[in-house]
Amino acid sequence: MPELQVCMTEDDLETLRAAVEVLEHPGLAARLGSMVGKPIDLMRQALPAGAAQAIAAATTKGLNAALAVALRSIRNKPRGGSRLLHKVMATASGAVGGSVGLAALPIELPISTVIMLRSIAEIARSEGEDLADPETALACIEVFALGGRASGDDAADSGYFAVRGVLAKSVSEAARFIAERGIVSEGAPLLAAFIAQVASRFGVVVTQKLAAQILPVVGALGGAAVNYAFIDHFQEVARAHFTVRRLERRYGKAAVQAEYEKFRDATGPANESSGPKPSVARKEGFVGRL
Numbered sequence: 001m002p003e004l005q006v007c008m009t010e011d012d013l014e015t016l017r018a019a020v021e022v023l024e025h026p027g028l029a030a031r032l033g034s035m036v037g038k039p040i041d042l043m044r045q046a047l048p049a050g051a052a053q054a055i056a057a058a059t060t061k062g063l064n065a066a067l068a069v070a071l072r073s074i075r076n077k078p079r080g081g082s083r084l085l086h087k088v089m090a091t092a093s094g095a096v097g098g099s100v101g102l103a104a105l106p107i108e109l110p111i112s113t114v115i116m117l118r119s120i121a122e123i124a125r126s127e128g129e130d131l132a133d134p135e136t137a138l139a140c141i142e143v144f145a146l147g148g149r150a151s152g153d154d155a156a157d158s159g160y161f162a163v164r165g166v167l168a169k170s171v172s173e174a175a176r177f178i179a180e181r182g183i184v185s186e187g188a189p190l191l192a193a194f195i196a197q198v199a200s201r202f203g204v205v206v207t208q209k210l211a212a213q214i215l216p217v218v219g220a221l222g223g224a225a226v227n228y229a230f231i232d233h234f235q236e237v238a239r240a241h242f243t244v245r246r247l248e249r250r251y252g253k254a255a256v257q258a259e260y261e262k263f264r265d266a267t268g269p270a271n272e273s274s275g276p277k278p279s280v281a282r283k284e285g286f287v288g289r290l
Contacts, residue, residue: 019240062113127242134178148205
């Protein structure tokens, strides 16, 4: 029997095309580079000795704090709040990070990450996700792994569906574990393994953020601007991610991925350090929904 063809509407195809632009051409590195007037690679060279260890520790701490919030949302109705309010709160925490630098990272990053998680959860709910579903809670954390890529990443291994594929087993096992045992500590081994996978990718973006934030020419005011860009970027990625998931619920994963890959192949790979390709999302109001 021939395979049933699923036809997406023109509106949904256009929405998916916008999501592909956001997810395959992450633009935070180029945005930060333009803010401080230096390429991302030069910004990373400005980091002090020991920064890598501090970033790794703060990234894991931040994600664990966000996971704790995500797990609570399974049991409790999440507290609302506009995405603008979340940006204001993150901007304020960034001002502290910019004025103090690396020493503030263990405190500032968990605060920023939790603020972003709350915003991501609101976006997920607006796209039809059930926040009482453990898999949705983990999908919110998954956004932190989708927000950037290193300049040397192979496009085949760092694209949206490639990253989701890498995380799929951890997400499935952790969601089943939570569903079977109820609310559990975020330190449970399956959840810790999931966080470690996300942290390895989130740390790339945190490194870019910190490099921009600690430059002497940036300071407190610039640190606030960097954090504003940081949360704006992840809100954009979250909207695209949960848009894809919404379309998957409507048309099936295989059909959506097939169309996604057509759009991705048409635009070609992007190296984040050299900047994103012109974003259809920005031109056509996709980000404006944030």
